[in-house]
Amino acid sequence: xxxxxxxSHAERKMLSEAGYADPAINYYLEKKYMGHxxxxxxxxxxxxxxxxxxxxxxxxxxxxxxxxxxxxxxxCAGAISAAMAVVDxxxxxTIEESLKLNDGDIFKVLENxxxxxxxxxxxxxxxxxxxxxxxxxxxxx
Ligand code: FES
Numbered sequence: 353x354x355x356x357x358x359x360s361h362a363e364r365k366m367l368s369e370a371g372y373a374d375p376a377i378n379y380y381l382e383k384k385y386m387g388h389x390x391x392x393x394x395x396x397x398x399x400x401x402x403x404x405x406x407x408x409x410x411x412x413x414x415x416x417x418x419x420x421x422x423x424x425x426x427x428c429a430g431a432i433s434a435a436m437a438v439v440d441x442x443x444x445x446t447i448e449e450s451l452k453l454n455d456g457d458i459f460k461v462l463e464n465x466x467x468x469x470x471x472x473x474x475x476x477x478x479x480x481x482x483x484x485x486x487x488x489x490x491x492x493x
Contacts, residue, residue, distance in 0.1 A: 367429060373463035379433035385440075386432070387422045394490065396483035400475040404431055408483040416447045416493075423479075430469030434476035437461040447484045447493075453477060 360381055367377045392409035399405050404427030411420035423435040437458050442450040455473045
């Protein structure tokens with residue numbers, strides 16, 4: 353019988369052999385910010401060049417601080433780990449600080465993912481930027 357532990361051990365080994373570093377693998381396996389926010393201030397969506405879809409939910413307070421973030425993702429391990437890392441980097445930050453975040457910042461947190469997956473980081477960052485820009489437009493900031 354295949355247990356959860358055996359399955360996650362097998363996934364970890366596969367991802368590691370494919371070129372994912374441990375922090376990226378942990379983000380992918382834990383998926384701690386996957387899901388939605390019921391009363392989000394903004395919900396935005398972006399489709400990557402690969403056809404994968406990311407939806408972001410942002411909760412932003414009156415001081416423009418990002419209080420909570422969730423992603424719904426139809427996509428690969430690279431997309432999921434990158435999006436989870438984005439959340440750790442923007443939670444508690446202002447929207448302006450978050451807009452300055454780039455692909456390199458996410459790559460540093462993940463430590464490594466396969467080169468052909470770098471566009472997945474772009475998708476996670478672009479989706480976040482799109483959500484914040486739409487929030488600014490909505491609030492006339
Ligand atoms: Fe589409 Fe990774 S292959 S986001």
